């Protein structure tokens with residue numbers, strides 16, 4: 001009898017223009033709070049969180065954030081290669097960040113090939129929209145773009161936390177559905193999807209230390 005710590009591990013990445021709110025979104029999702037972030041250093045940051053789907057399946061999410069590389073869209077190929085899910089992030093109050101989304105999507109598609117990732121278009125900083133006055137990308141326009149490309153769309157705020165959980169959940173759920181339909185298969189040498197880690201029930205480290213296993217043998 002074994003009990004899963006998690007059934008699968010999915011690797012997701014966040015891409016989009018610098019300052020749209022990618023790191024804040026990740027921070028909120030993994031820490032449950034908004035944090036003023038210091039200037040990014042160049043490289044890649046890594047976060048993890050376990051989530052449980054409606055049917056009880058436990059998924060460990062490995063979440064990768066660019067740290068500065070996105071400033072010049074100079075993201076290294078390996079950042080993309082082992083990903084199964086992509087959050088395409090823009091700022092609802094920054095028109096240019098939305099206009100660059102097709103380019104980000106193309107980069108991701110090209111580098112993740114031959115795998116077909118699950119995409120979600122995520123509009124950030126929803127809290128800044130007061131009476132629509134600061135909004136530069138309408139919900140309808142973003143939704144139309146998402147529908148046209150067959151991807152999910154959601155608007156969030158890492159300040160209030162609205163829809164942050166949901167943004168990661170829609171991608172996770174879709175990856176899981178594609179495993180169930182057989183579209184995604186586990187592959188050696190690809191870290192987009194990995195099988196889980198199981199712990200024998202009743203397994204107790206203290207017990208092992210107190211009572212060393214029998215050494216008698218055949």
Ligand code: GDP
Nearest residue numbers: 018019020021022023024036037125157158159
């Ligand atoms: P990144 O470059 O895409 O990782 O963006 P950051 O997460 O570093 O955020 C850039 C700036 O926007 C920071 O000053 C954040 O505090 C701010 N910010 C991020 N998300 C939100 C949000 O949802 N609402 C508001 N009001 N500010 C945000």
Ligand code: MG
Nearest residue numbers: 022023040066
């Ligand atoms: Mg960042």
